[in-house]
Amino acid sequence: MLKVIKNRFEQGHRTTKYPEEKINLYKRFRGLPTVDPDCDPAVVQQCAEACPQEAIDSASCRIDLGKCVFCGLCETLSEGKFACFSQNIEMGTAARDDLLFSGSLPELAEHSKTHFKKLFGRSLQLRQISAGGCNACEADTNVLNTPFFDLSRFGIQFVASPRHADGIHVTGPVSKNMRQAVLTTWEAVPDPKVVIASGACAISGGPFYGSDDIVGDLNSLIPVDLYIPGCPPHPLTTLHALLSFFK
């Protein structure tokens, strides 16, 4: 018992004050990139060809954040002239097309349909479905329940049963073998319900795009309300998206 108390004092209070106070991430963290549309087209072309995710459209100088895995290769190749990854974690969008990024994203809060805020603003219960990814998205969603992020202080919870949920939070490219389970879980959630596609996999297939064994785009299966890009999304990216969209 004494050890419990001693450890309690040593650990202290560690919950972040986010969103009142911003959290500074180390400069190497690759968040929302800045994109220079006036960059030398040859450099953009070089980046587009090298991009393992084929996420760069050289003609329009845009990066598809739904495909991007934030590996940082385009920053290295262009020496920061075309793309430069910032420490900004605010990346969620309400529409797939908004992720075709040329330097700015629309304000998520304004895009959230008012009825989402009215319906779920005070309490939001989500059923998480892992549908064929690498488990990094799940791991970084799970940490929202640790004392540092403490998701439940916002009235948001991940629940065990779809019957208790207001919506689903899907990670992974939806493997063919999980397709039916995703649909069944979604159907089990009572109306009105929301669908969140989290991570490059659920949005576009992520690293597994082109595989015959995946669906590769959650939106082609069920209509998605909120997109959270990243590979995996930083816990703060998820937190920011949930708070801006629903609160």
Added chain:
Amino acid sequence: MDKLLYIHNGERVHRSAIPHLSFHEFRSELLDFTEAGGQIVQFFAYDENNKENQGKGSLKLLAVLRNESNDKLCVTGCDAPDSFDSLTAVTEKFHMFERELGEQYGLKAESHPWWKMVRYQQNCTGKPDVFGNNYSENIPGNYPYFAVEGEGVHEVAVGPVHAGIIEPGHFRFQCFGERVFHLEIQLGYQHRGVEHLLQTVPMKRLPIIGETISGDTSIGHGLCMAQGIESLADLEVDEGSKVVRTLALELERIANHIGDLGALSLDVAFSPPAAYFGRIRGEYLNLSQILGGNRFGRGLIRPGGVTKVMGEEQRQLIQEKMTELTPEVEHVNDLIFSTPSVRGRFDHTGTVSRENAEKIGLVGYAGRACGLPYDARVKFPTECYGDLPGNSNNKTDGDVASRAEVRREEIMHSIHLVNTLLARSEEANSYTPQKTELAPDSFVVTVNEAWRGEASHCILTDAQGKILRYKVKDPSFHNWTGLALSLREQGISDFPLCNKSFNLSYCGFDL
């Protein structure tokens, strides 16, 4: 002996140098070797002529083995017969490998005692499915579970969507009241065609897919892949990059072990350490972020080196955080392991005997907790491991307590390794992406001790230097059977505890 070719970890050999036996010789060689205590690192089929000659008898088998004292790796091969006498019928070590051969290449292991599908995957040869599945239909869930009948016997089915935020899989318990006779674990829900992708996509996509074979083992698998390509493409890695890679692998190990110890204490309803370790795990992930810009180490390791150097600034930041965290980790560990109620639940729960562990080839901490001391960092060292001290553990009862103790010791050992590496002064060269050309007609196997245990990649190239076959093995491929065994004669309520003590990868298995 010319029936086996002895090779080094990460050594490139010409494919023609691999002994080519008759199937009869191959089979008896493998059985003799495993009988003498050897284990299987990889055992798979490939199509020698790949696309042009599909299903025309060009299928080959290849096995990579390690001997009982774990100081030698060897490889041997043969033509693949359409059907053959199961090796599993003689020794359990081949169990999963043969099922996988059947599913991926339509090869039948006759009289295999547990002939069932692995991950609901259509074979690539166009032959009829050996399990009689029709892949134009929705297959998952259509599986012949082992069943027990009798008064008072009942089944508990869990999954594929579990209660928590975890990966999908289906568990079927055969129970008598609270007592579990047998647990059957059926995976495959995460199958996303990784091996097929690795063989067919352009080279530029390989590192990204490698890192996402299993997200919590991004460094472990990323390293296996990088070393394989480096060996095939003659790329040199400088000392500084090796330090960064070793450091990243150890940080990954610490973070995962800490997370699991927290989860274990939560499962015995002792929540303070769970809260503390939940947060502390994040602190170590943030150290990976300082090193490479991503909490899971994504984008850091590439064939030829590392994308981020460790300068004085990063070295100091990591050093300071390590100094701050180490006493916290020690104290929370002490809290867990000195609490009688925790000890009472850990001790003698979910025991896997040493004998069974050897039979199914358990690897990693699960194996070490049963008294199989194999650690790839010591036996087949890569990167900086050759001149770093190994770890040993004394508690080897094979139960949850042993698996937890091994992890506690490994955390402290890894912290020591990280501090040792931080004291080194080599700086990595800056990395520039380069075009790589793989040597033709070659073979390489790489083995690393990822945090769960032995991860291994095999790459075979064709006459043009294109990848002919890319075979991945995650430690979970061996260890899932261990989890099933640990539940025998246990209360069903011990399942979460057994499960967390193994904490296996679904996606690393499903591929």
